Amino acid sequence: MVRYHAALILCFASMAPCQNWPSFRGERAIGVIEDARLPSSWDIDNGTNVAWKTTIPGLAHSSPIVWGDRVFVTTAISSDPNTVLQFPLKGELDRRTDVSKHQFRVLALDKATGKIAWDKLAYEGEPRVARHPHNSYAAPTPATDGKHLIAFFGSEGLYAYNLDGKPLWKQDVGILDQGAFDVPDYKWGYASSPVIYRNLAIVQCDQQKRSFLAAFDVETGKQIWRSERDAIPSWSSPGIYEGKSGPELITNGSEYIRGYDPLTGKELWKLKGTSMISVPTPFAAHDLIFVFSGYWRWIQPMYAIKPGGRGDISPPKDAASSERIAWTAAKGASYLNTPLVYGEYLYVMGNTGVLTCYRARTGEKVYQQRLGTGGYFTSSPVGGGGKIYFTSEDGEVYVVKAGPVYELLAENHLGDVAMATPAITERMLLYRTQHHLFALRESK
Numbered sequence: 001m002v003r004y005h006a007a008l009i010l011c012f013a014s015m016a017p018c019q020n021w022p023s024f025r026g027e028r029a030i031g032v033i034e035d036a037r038l039p040s041s042w043d044i045d046n047g048t049n050v051a052w053k054t055t056i057p058g059l060a061h062s063s064p065i066v067w068g069d070r071v072f073v074t075t076a077i078s079s080d081p082n083t084v085l086q087f088p089l090k091g092e093l094d095r096r097t098d099v100s101k102h103q104f105r106v107l108a109l110d111k112a113t114g115k116i117a118w119d120k121l122a123y124e125g126e127p128r129v130a131r132h133p134h135n136s137y138a139a140p141t142p143a144t145d146g147k148h149l150i151a152f153f154g155s156e157g158l159y160a161y162n163l164d165g166k167p168l169w170k171q172d173v174g175i176l177d178q179g180a181f182d183v184p185d186y187k188w189g190y191a192s193s194p195v196i197y198r199n200l201a202i203v204q205c206d207q208q209k210r211s212f213l214a215a216f217d218v219e220t221g222k223q224i225w226r227s228e229r230d231a232i233p234s235w236s237s238p239g240i241y242e243g244k245s246g247p248e249l250i251t252n253g254s255e256y257i258r259g260y261d262p263l264t265g266k267e268l269w270k271l272k273g274t275s276m277i278s279v280p281t282p283f284a285a286h287d288l289i290f291v292f293s294g295y296w297r298w299i300q301p302m303y304a305i306k307p308g309g310r311g312d313i314s315p316p317k318d319a320a321s322s323e324r325i326a327w328t329a330a331k332g333a334s335y336l337n338t339p340l341v342y343g344e345y346l347y348v349m350g351n352t353g354v355l356t357c358y359r360a361r362t363g364e365k366v367y368q369q370r371l372g373t374g375g376y377f378t379s380s381p382v383g384g385g386g387k388i389y390f391t392s393e394d395g396e397v398y399v400v401k402a403g404p405v406y407e408l409l410a411e412n413h414l415g416d417v418a419m420a421t422p423a424i425t426e427r428m429l430l431y432r433t434q435h436h437l438f439a440l441r442e443s444k
Contacts, residue, residue: 378419
């Protein structure tokens with residue numbers, strides 16, 4: 001954290017705009033930069049409000065991240081020109097995959113121009129575990145603290161670089177056997193993103209057997225701690241809470257949500273009651289920890305958890321709140337995307353385009369509105385400048401005014417499949433689609 005704050009001080013001292021987006025959905029997965037001046041509309045075809053467009057080879061659902069004047073992305077390039085991609089998610093058994101030889105790569109782009117500054121090969125070979133056709137082999141979003149860049153490719157390893165692309169270290173975390181809880185041999189592949197806390201790169205590795213959390217020193221790659229977990233596969237990234245009660249590493253998983261000491265890996269508390277498949281990333285707002293698990297139609301719990309708990313903090317059956325739970329709801333959670341708290345309101349995007357707005361502190365429903373005519377929403381919403389961006393897999397972007405009254409400001413098209421969550425920096429939206437990375441910015 002000292003390095004991070006030092007970098008921010010340097011940005012302010014130079015009087016240059018400095019809006020870093022260092023990990024999945026930005027700092028601590030909050031997903032909002034309030035003072036960002038972002039475009040409401042654009043036109044990809046004629047270039048209106050498109051600052052640049054860069055082709056990114058391969059297939060990846062990882063999001064772009066930003067530090068200073070660089071944008072960083074990961075990708076996996078198949079040797080099979082007909083690699084499979086299921087779009088949209090069908091929700092039925094589909095064993096198509098691609099286990100041909102791949103290149104697992106990390107790229108840096110110039111934020112002003114989109115030109116590729118460097119391109120590094122992390123690993124080359126056949127994937128050690130097959131993926132679901134809706135997934136990619138480069139689904140985890142990288143993370144940076146301004147000095148180290150951490151890229152995770154699941155079974156293909158954890159890699160560290162400096163921001164100029166110099167390899168620092170790598171770690172083999174083993175083969176991560178992830179797949180359906182009810183069909184264990186139905187391989188789905190990895191998706192959880194790493195997080196950096198102080199001097200630690202932390203990964204959540206939930207699998208069929210021997211699930212674990214692990215933390216590695218960002219300087220050397222040495223494993224600092226490892227915590228075994230009683231959990232089956234999940235695809236959530238860990239979240240970080242920092243507050244008066246001390247730091248907590250929050251994990252969303254099968255059956256239990258858990259809080260850990262991020263410096264030691266010691267379990268602090270647990271909460272029972274999730275879907276069997278958990279994907280959304282935990283995050284904190286208003287001194288509450290928000291966790292969602294929305295796989296089952298009839299089991300879609302949402303929790304606003306008070307930090308500082310110890311032991312089992314599970315609320316009594318059918319209770320709307322408890323000593324450690326500010327509020328909870330049995331239904332309404334999203335499946336693949338992570339909801340957003342912007343100001344006083346929580347925005348939850350349903351799988352097929354139904355947006356519900358709640359009061360974040362109480363869980364009171366404010367409004368519900370369908371966006372478009374359907375579509376599937378894997379990309380998580382982000383917000384800035386009073387606007388929230390919701391993106392469907394078919395590349396439709398709905399710009400909604402933040403606040404208690406629904407107002408659609410614009411509807412835009414990316415012209416490509418879009419599963420990655422966008423990044424925000426300065427006056428710029430960075431969107432990754434199946435084939436390109438776009439920088440969108442008001443041309444005025």
